[in-house]
Amino acid sequence: MGAKQTAEPDVAVAVAADRSSExxxxxxxxxxxxxxxxxxxxxxxxxIYAQIAALLFGDLFFSGLGQWSQLTALATAGVSFFFRPLxxxxxxxxxxxxxxxxxxxLTLGLMGVSTTLVGLLPTAAAIGIAAPILLILLRCLQGLSAGGEWGGAAMLAVEHARAGHRGRMGAFPQMGVPLGMMLAIVVMGAFNGLLGKAAFDAWGWRLPFLFSVVLVVVGQYVRSKVAESPVFTELEESRTKAKTPLRDLLxxxxxxxxxxxxxxxxxxxxGYMIVGGFALAYVTSAHDLPRAHVLTLLFAASAVWIGFTYVGAWWSDRSGRPVVYKAGYAMLFALLLPQFWLLSQGTxxxxxxxxxxxxxPLGLTYGPQSALFxxxxxxxxxxxxxxxxYAVGAVLGGAFAPMIAEALTQGFGTVLAVAPYLMGMALVSLVTAFFLTERSGGQREEPTTSR
Incomplete structure (x- = not known):
């Protein structure tokens, strides 16, 4: 009888533990x-902004600048980066x-507003110089939202992770880059196919921006179901939150x-050679490859990028973040020159x-980033x-990468001139990887939900 009475509470505890784990x-x-x-x-x-800007915004918003119109249109994407630190x-x-x-x-809401307004913005033919000014202001708002989006998503993901799975859990926000590329390609391709090139170039380019309203509503619904980070909850309960985070950080x-x-x-x-619109603009203009064909190739590359992002994250959970960074950047450095030679062939x-x-190598170096930070x-x-x-790195690495690539290609008369620039950037990150330690800063608190 006593044994039975003892067993029943044990079973109840086990059931409760299972439910908690589930x-x-x-x-x-x-x-x-x-x-x-x-x-x-x-x-x-x-x-969608980078691709449409590369293809159309030079004529729609900056036509008065002549041969500099496309370069200026690409630069507007870079302007938003300077608002990311803020x-x-x-x-x-x-x-x-x-x-x-x-x-x-907050970041998703601001992003949705700025993107939708781009889709409603009159062009320079309608309102003159006010059009490019308003366009740049909207990109600044996008920069403000993007400056906080990644950090909030990445840290929430990592802080919810089980012990030993931080890289893999942190890979989900990282995969949003190539997945966003794939979604943009599908949406642009669908509207382009339904409307035809002439109608898309005239007014149909607005529809991908307006479609973001649907995406934001879905995103806000999904995010409303998420619990607060267990790590932040512990800080709140123990009253150890920072009163002046920025001052303490700096x-x-x-x-x-x-x-x-x-x-x-x-x-x-x-990465911005793919997502920043440069590859699309270069191949379609310099080699007359059909836009649909290039977008299909970009879609396939994005799928590979997603797969290797998860591989890099998994590998970093097994072998450590620095190991994966060293391997990924060494590979990137070695491949860039032959890759741009292939790009120059134009087939x-x-x-x-x-x-x-x-x-x-993009996937391998993207995968561990959330956990490392x-x-x-x-x-x-x-x-x-x-x-x-993240914001500082984005400014230094990506703010004007497509514009620099375009300027180098025009200045030297060959796309091969872009490779040394990117190799230099890869070398900076590769050297930095040798100064990383697996327990950078010794800060690896485990969330209370880890088991």
């Missing part, structure tokens, strides 16, 4: 989907003081911000091989540190 796993899945959806929308927004500072403060979830809601961790930023300039610069086969092989900063200032480092 609930935690369900919440992790929600977090994974929410962070993936949000960053996918962010990059969908950026990518967005990172604001969102970092909110995330470290009031929670990671609020950042996800007074004790300036070097880590710069080191983290340096680890990403290589993949940002190279569908050569362009496809160039883009597909570029996606492999989370582990470099203490939990109480983690969102501020990760967001600011």
């Amino acid at each position: 609930s935690e796993e369900k919440q992790r899945r929600r977090v994974a989907y929410a962070t993936l959806v949000g960053t996918t929308i962010e990059w969908y927004d950026f990518l 967005g990172a500072i604001v969102s970092g403060y909110l995330g470290d003081r009031f929670g990671r979830r609020i950042v996800l809601v 007074s004790a961790h300036r070097g880590k911000v710069l080191k983290a930023a340096a680890t990403m300039v290589g993949n940002i610069a190279a 569908a086969l050569s362009v496809g091989v160039a883009l597909l092989t570029l996606a492999v 989370a582990e470099m900063f203490p939990a109480r200032i983690r969102l501020s540190g990760a967001s600011l480092a």
